[in-house]
Amino acid sequence: MNQAVETLKTLMQVYGPSGHEEQIAGVIEEMVRPYVDEVYRDALGSVIAVKRCGGKKVMLAGHMDQIGYIVTHIDENGFLRVANVGGVTPQWELFHAVRFENGVRGIVGFETKHEDYRTLKTDHLFIDIGAESYEEARSMVNVGDMCIFEAPVIETEKRLTGPYLDDRIGCAMIIEALKKLENCKYDVYAAFTVQEEVGCRGGHTTAFGIEPDIGVACDITPSPDTPETTKICSVKVGCGPAIKVKDGHLIAHPVVRRWMEDSAEAANIPVQNEVLAFGGTDAGDIALSRAGVKAGTLSIATRFGHSVAETVSIRDYEQCIDLLVSMLQRDYE
Ligand SMILES: [Zn+2]
Incomplete structure (x- = not known):
């Protein structure tokens, strides 16, 4: 049994539309608590799990809410x-x-x-x-x-399909990375945010409260790698974690991109660049928090986004977890 996939499947089935994330917040808190030093919620309901290893503050964000x-x-x-x-x-x-x-x-x-x-x-x-x-x-x-x-969650040899990979997969990546993490170089603030789907509101408030030195959102991105599909984005399912360069809300900070690229190389993980003409993630709000935060997004190529059959590659998902671990073991500059 693939534990990372089981974690994700569990999270995909918990109720939590925007503004009503109470149930999923409770499930995530219990899952993450053994691997961190402190867990708290902010006023809007986002869960923040802190692992203190010294060093600069890294904020990781995955949104809990659902459409x-x-x-x-x-x-x-x-x-x-x-x-x-x-x-x-x-x-x-x-x-x-x-x-x-x-x-x-x-x-x-x-x-x-x-x-x-x-x-x-x-x-x-x-x-x-x-x-x-x-x-x-x-x-x-x-x-x-x-x-x-x-809708059903379907696991095949290579793929996982179901509703709400957006963005329970981002939450699962962060939880699984915290489980595997050794030799961490940072104080890690894992924010499981509320209300992303209605305007990145939890990303906004958690970033303000955490005041990170650097921030990374983990989220899905559309993968137009199916027949006769408009190329709104550049990524492909099965080609590894995607490093966002730009979307409608964010131009990823070069320091964050380099940190991701170098960490991927060190861990021998293939990556692909992502340019998306529109849309956004919590990273856009993290970047504009207070006087500004270096921010980027680790994306996973996803077919049929915002349908009940969102589809990802299981290998891409595992590589995203390993990339997060590698990043947290490495100086970003
Ligand atoms: Zn999302």
Whole structure:
């Protein structure tokens, strides 16, 4: 059994949409506690795990929150109407299952009068939770409740597929790196952040509180390496950890990139450069914290991002863990 994969599979199935990360925060705290000196939460709910080995402060960030839907309205027949939490594409969610914090489950349906899928909007969707009236639905959920998508996690020889690799894989990488870490050269602040999917809010507050010397976000990046796909990014699944050069919110600091490259070389890990035309991660907010922080992102190439079948290479994931360990054993300048 691959322990790193088991950790990731566990994290992928815990409830935690943006702003409601309580359950996943509890699971991560318990997982990480044996490997660090201190664990605390900030006011917004981000978990910060500190391992003190002396030296400069390195902040690692993985976001705990998930995309999903929030109930805006319950109709007279007991169907729920919803709005997005984060970047959800309506066409991709049709007929998928959802789960609320209290365990209520439903299926995403749509108004079939909209025959053109291309123009389908979230307004045209509803969630069927099996209620037969407003009153029955109201006894199960309330306006303002959030649901996440439920789908199987599938492990094959080379790949792992499922919902919420974004960004439970970043959280898992950090936890697994802390487990393996020996001869660390830094005070490591591992931040498991809230509300990234709605604007990197936990990254913003944790960076301010930690005041790091250098910061690295661990997150997924789209991998347009499938047939007839627009090349919005340059990375490929299976070609090793990706070192972000630029996205919509960040130009990675050259010191961080060099630190990653040198650490990869020392550990004999193949890496690829990533340039993404849009989007962003917590690193963008870490970089702009206080008077500025040297920041970068360790990305993992991911197919079908923000769908229920996000797909990564297991070897890429293991190499990301090893790269983090190698970085923490090496001076960044
Ligand atoms: Zn993410």
